[in-house]
Amino acid sequence: MATKQLSWYELKNLKADIHQLQSDVDNYHRQLKEAKVDLSRLKPGDEKYDETEDRRVKLEAGIAMFSEELETLRAQLPEEKPKEPVAVVPKKPKIELKQGDWVLAHRNKDDQRLTAAKVIAILGVGENKMFQVRFKDKFLTQIRADECRPATRINEENEIKKRKAEEEAARPKNPNVIIAEAQLKREPSLASAGPDRPAKIPRKLGSEKKLEKSRGNWNDFMSKQKKSKESMFRTGEGVNARVGFVGSGRPMTKDVARKRHVHEEIEED
Known part of the structure; x- marks a missing residue:
């Protein structure tokens, strides 16, 4: 009923x-x-x-x-209507931004276009945090975290450039230089050198007659050589002559006087 x-x-x-x-x-x-x-x-x-x-x-x-x-x-109470399941609204992922990150934001409330901007300062804490951003045309404004979204592509490109710069800085300046541990030539010690080496066989020389003949030939050859001229560093002929002292050697020779040649005609008889 x-x-x-x-x-x-x-x-x-x-x-x-x-x-x-x-x-x-x-x-x-x-x-x-x-x-x-x-x-x-x-x-x-x-x-x-x-x-x-x-x-x-x-x-x-x-x-x-x-x-x-x-x-x-x-x-007598009216039947209670079954409660409709409450639609679960997915929470927006919390955006974590730091100084230097790039975001996509609106320049103002009337602007419907998202433009890239760089975070230059973070104001406040917690849920009331504000971000001061600067657009590429130097325009400054303040936005909340829910009014922007990260510029993932720009941030990834900047991260790659930063990583490459760090790798270049860590790399040695001269790539041709090979740094390797010095390897010393290790000679075996006397104790571990093994068995004793055989004694060196003495070189056989010719007979004494052949040696005397060779010595005589050499002396004859040297006696026949003529000296081209005397050395300029040779000491003087005097008894007290010494090398390196002025006046201790032979006296200086006079230069040949230069005379003008006069052509004379000879009259024939």
């Missing part, structure tokens, strides 16, 4: 009555529990036994009556 459509005011009063009856039922249950505890301590024939028993019976009857009335009131 369809339930009667209740107004907002009637529905409010109905819920208040249900709440009050539920509170009374809970109170009766608590008193009934206390009465049962008291009866467990008393014996039939005691002065308070009959009184406690009567209280127990009344509490049970009241609980039954209120519970029945409570069920009747609850049946």
Whole structure:
């Protein structure tokens, strides 16, 4: 059977009555529990036994009556509509920017185009963080993290350039120089050189007659050589002549006087 459509005011009063009856039922249950505890301590024939028993019976009857009335009131409540599942809105990934990064942002609220800009300063902390950016035409503005997105391609290109520059700086300037550990020629020590080497065989010389003949030929050859001229460093002929001292050698020779040649005609007889 369809339930009667209740107004907002009637529905409010109905819920208040249900709440009050539920509170009374809970109170009766608590008193009934206390009465049962008291009866467990008393014996039939005691002065308070009959009184406690009567209280127990009344509490049970009241609980039954209120519970029945409570069920009747609850049946008057309109059926609750099943709650529609709340659409889970995916959270935007948190953007972490640092000074020097490039982002795509709007120059102003009226500009619908995203333009590349460089983060030059970070203002504030936490969710209230602001980024001061500079566009390529030197225009400055401040934006929030949700008003921009990272320029991934530009940041990756800058990262590659930075990495290449670091590799070039770490590379040696002269690539032709090969740095290798010096290798010394190791000679075997005397103790580990192995067996003793055989003695060197003496060279055989000719007989004494042949040696004398060769010596004589050499002396004859040297005696026949003529000296071309005397050395300019030869000492003088004097007894006290010494090399390197002026006046200790032969006296200087005079230069030949230069005379003008006069041609004379000879008359023939």
